[in-house]
Amino acid sequence: MVGQIIASALAAKGHSVMMGTRDVRMTLERDQKTAATRLTLAEWHRQNPQVRLGIFAEAAALGEVIFNATNGFGALPALESAGEANLDGKILIDISNPLDFSQGMPPTLFISNTDSLGEQIQRRFPGLKVVKTLNTVNAYLMVNPQQLAGGDHTLFVSGNDLEAKARVTQYLRDWFGWKDVIDLGDITTARGTEMLLPIWVRLWGALQTPVFNFKVVRQG
Amino acid sequence: MVGQIIASALAAKGHSVMMGTRDVRMTLERDQKTAATRLTLAEWHRQNPQVRLGIFAEAAALGEVIFNATNGFGALPALESAGEANLDGKILIDISNPLDFSQGMPPTLFISNTDSLGEQIQRRFPGLKVVKTLNTVNAYLMVNPQQLAGGDHTLFVSGNDLEAKARVTQYLRDWFGWKDVIDLGDITTARGTEMLLPIWVRLWGALQTPVFNFKVVRQG
Numbered sequence: 001m002v003g004q005i006i007a008s009a010l011a012a013k014g015h016s017v018m019m020g021t022r023d024v025r026m027t028l029e030r031d032q033k034t035a036a037t038r039l040t041l042a043e044w045h046r047q048n049p050q051v052r053l054g055i056f057a058e059a060a061a062l063g064e065v066i067f068n069a070t071n072g073f074g075a076l077p078a079l080e081s082a083g084e085a086n087l088d089g090k091i092l093i094d095i096s097n098p099l100d101f102s103q104g105m106p107p108t109l110f111i112s113n114t115d116s117l118g119e120q121i122q123r124r125f126p127g128l129k130v131v132k133t134l135n136t137v138n139a140y141l142m143v144n145p146q147q148l149a150g151g152d153h154t155l156f157v158s159g160n161d162l163e164a165k166a167r168v169t170q171y172l173r174d175w176f177g178w179k180d181v182i183d184l185g186d187i188t189t190a191r192g193t194e195m196l197l198p199i200w201v202r203l204w205g206a207l208q209t210p211v212f213n214f215k216v217v218r219q220g
Numbered sequence: 221m222v223g224q225i226i227a228s229a230l231a232a233k234g235h236s237v238m239m240g241t242r243d244v245r246m247t248l249e250r251d252q253k254t255a256a257t258r259l260t261l262a263e264w265h266r267q268n269p270q271v272r273l274g275i276f277a278e279a280a281a282l283g284e285v286i287f288n289a290t291n292g293f294g295a296l297p298a299l300e301s302a303g304e305a306n307l308d309g310k311i312l313i314d315i316s317n318p319l320d321f322s323q324g325m326p327p328t329l330f331i332s333n334t335d336s337l338g339e340q341i342q343r344r345f346p347g348l349k350v351v352k353t354l355n356t357v358n359a360y361l362m363v364n365p366q367q368l369a370g371g372d373h374t375l376f377v378s379g380n381d382l383e384a385k386a387r388v389t390q391y392l393r394d395w396f397g398w399k400d401v402i403d404l405g406d407i408t409t410a411r412g413t414e415m416l417l418p419i420w421v422r423l424w425g426a427l428q429t430p431v432f433n434f435k436v437v438r439q440g
Binding site for chain 1: 402422
């Protein structure tokens with residue numbers, strides 16, 4: 001779902017987009033509808049023909065910038081399948097969260113506190129420039145923050161490569177309209193944003209809507 | 221430090237306040253200065269003579285409402301020392317966080333994800349009405365939220381007893397001026413606010429000030 005929303009938004013801006021999957025034919029034959037769109041992937045693809053579909057390795061090879069919009073457990077397997085050679089030197093915008101729904105709702109985190117999924121990805125693929133961001137908001141807010149309070153709320157970036165973080169921050173502004181982006185520091189600070197998920201899911205319950213976000217209110 | 225700031229603020233409003241400690245004479249003889257006040261406890265006490273000092277059991281016996289402003293590791297020992305009979309049926313406003321600084325900065329959490337310090341306290345003292353709150357902000361903001369953006373930011377409450385939560389929410393408004401207090405749910409939701417600390421400490425570093433807070437921006 002997150003991948004579809006980001007792919008549509010970027011394609012609408014004229015970017016060339018390929019969505020990676022394990023097996024394109026199987027993906028197009030799935031009759032499961034995405035909750036947000038109420039469409040199967042094939043139906044969605046007919047409405048978004050400008051988004052190409054390919055296997056993970058093709059999408060990674062093509063991409064100048066790569067979004068990791070898998071679920072947490074799928075992140076490392078998808079990137080393994082993409083192949084290290086197709087990832088080296090590129091920016092990975094890592095949106096995934098280490099959510100474990102196996103014990104029901106609310107989910108727990110399968111990595112936290114002394115490590116994070118962002119760090120695990122960075123360690124496994126040292127040539128990739130991992131920038132953790134967008135993982136603290138609902139998918140529709142990711143691509144359209146101005147639908148809520150005119151965009152007066154905050155996003156975070158974490159990553160080891162300063163230039164990659166600066167570029168991603170600019171992309172967030174230019175592509176989606178994010179106005180307040182705080183650089184938390186190196187990729188270990190992804191622990192902080194991934195550990196926001198436990199309060200995020202409880203706020204979703206308390207507020208009865210996923211359309212909310214944190215604003216970091218500070219002086220000056 | 222948190223206890224001193226809350227005690228002063230409540231005493232200034234005319235409340236009868238006793239600060240609990242393990243040993244009053246030893247506490248008054250400590251020559252360590254509190255970072256925030258730059259005073260020893262004895263010096264601070266001379267400036268705040270209306271705040272009484274007692275051992276934990278005396279403070280708990282006297283209190284209609286009890287604040288747990290210990291550090292995380294000290295929370296259960298202090299409450300054990302206060303004694304179950306002195307706690308039963310009372311409201312405990314639990315401000316403590318399970319921060320572990322033993323590996324240096326930034327701290328990790330010594331309980332998280334599948335449990336919380338709030339829950340541990342509630343399980344150990346089932347007769348106590350534990351309301352977790354104030355643990356997500358700096359001590360000076362706790363008692364004076366309006367110093368930042370006119371108080372336009374958010375506090376959370378977690379607890380099993382609805383009436384206790386409603387009373388604490390009213391106290392937060394009346395005593396300190398909190399305007400936006402979100403009830404996250406039962407005491408298990410304390411996992412959410414305690415797990416905010418990892419991003420809190422990193423924001424402190426990124427913003428170079430502890431005077432900031434989260435506002436939950438939502439529609440309507």
